[in-house]
Amino acid sequence: MSLPHHTPVLLQEVLTILDPRAGETVLDVTLGLGGHAEAFLKLVGVNGVLIGLDADVQNLRLAESKLHALSGRADCRHANFSAIADLDLPPIDILFADLGLSSPHVDDPARGFTFREEVPLDLRYDRTNGVSAAAWLAQVPEEEVARCLHEFGELPSSKRFARVLKERKPTTTTAVVLAAESVYRWRAKAVLPQIFQALRIAVNDELGALETLLHEGPSLLRPGGRMGVISYHSLEDRRVKQTFRVLSQAPKHPETGQNVHPPFFTLLTRKAIVPSEDEVTLNPRSRSAKLRAIMRSVSTPS
Numbered sequence: 001m002s003l004p005h006h007t008p009v010l011l012q013e014v015l016t017i018l019d020p021r022a023g024e025t026v027l028d029v030t031l032g033l034g035g036h037a038e039a040f041l042k043l044v045g046v047n048g049v050l051i052g053l054d055a056d057v058q059n060l061r062l063a064e065s066k067l068h069a070l071s072g073r074a075d076c077r078h079a080n081f082s083a084i085a086d087l088d089l090p091p092i093d094i095l096f097a098d099l100g101l102s103s104p105h106v107d108d109p110a111r112g113f114t115f116r117e118e119v120p121l122d123l124r125y126d127r128t129n130g131v132s133a134a135a136w137l138a139q140v141p142e143e144e145v146a147r148c149l150h151e152f153g154e155l156p157s158s159k160r161f162a163r164v165l166k167e168r169k170p171t172t173t174t175a176v177v178l179a180a181e182s183v184y185r186w187r188a189k190a191v192l193p194q195i196f197q198a199l200r201i202a203v204n205d206e207l208g209a210l211e212t213l214l215h216e217g218p219s220l221l222r223p224g225g226r227m228g229v230i231s232y233h234s235l236e237d238r239r240v241k242q243t244f245r246v247l248s249q250a251p252k253h254p255e256t257g258q259n260v261h262p263p264f265f266t267l268l269t270r271k272a273i274v275p276s277e278d279e280v281t282l283n284p285r286s287r288s289a290k291l292r293a294i295m296r297s298v299s300t301p302s
Ligand SMILES: C[S@@+](CC[C@H](N)C(=O)[O-])C[C@H]1O[C@@H](n2cnc3c(N)ncnc32)[C@H](O)[C@@H]1O
Pocket: 006, 007, 008, 009, 029, 030, 031, 032, 033, 034, 035, 036, 037, 053, 054, 055, 056, 059, 079, 080, 081, 082, 098, 099, 100, 101, 102, 103, 125, 209
């Protein structure tokens, strides 16, 4: 199976900050094409384990074939990371997430994420679950469509565009493009990425899944374990930043306000790590990436 071209984002920074060591257990909840996972697996070696999840079964199979060709133990599972608490996972040394879509989603029109070609309007990472973008638009009330377009895509005139989408009931990407042209005229081309981003976030419940990951993930870490997340837009980064900040504060007594315990987690990134100019030049898709990480204190009970 030949792999589409893919460059893992912030790879060196991820390895420096999360510091995978021989014998460790790594959980990569967004395998994609296995770019980061391959580097993790090489570093944990034959005594370590790499557990990889992806909601997209096509990506999962591609990553699996790449990882199984290496020495080392790779356990690849078709799963959404929102189900992380139900996957019967062992204690983890490194939990890593590289959010959003992968290069094949953008580059291969057959994956249904592009607005540059006419394909069925789907936008799901996992087509075995949930509903397509076309079905979602048909099902949800106009106000909800408008809210998603406004919140997830920061789209101007979101109410008017939501009304047009509800009237036209688009079932292909081209039908959405035509609807956008009818509302936004010459500005349509500029807002199409925002429209498709908003629909993708809604259909995959991306922010709900991230909140579950941020809620459940840290407790899977062994003492000394590290968790790192790369996000690509402010809606994601805000949630990661806020959760990691709260986790790295000392718990306080509700009445006295005194610290009752040292913090259970330490911030490994005071400020988000962003790609260098060189990386952005070589891989323009990395330009909005932000990496944040925490470490579970060694002294916390397992
Ligand atoms: C940016 S790519 C990961 C790229 C990967 N780090 C690499 O180097 O090849 C994100 C991947 O996460 C998957 N994904 C997105 N949301 C997910 C979720 N909630 N659960 C599991 N996988 C998800 C997508 O299908 C995609 O393959």
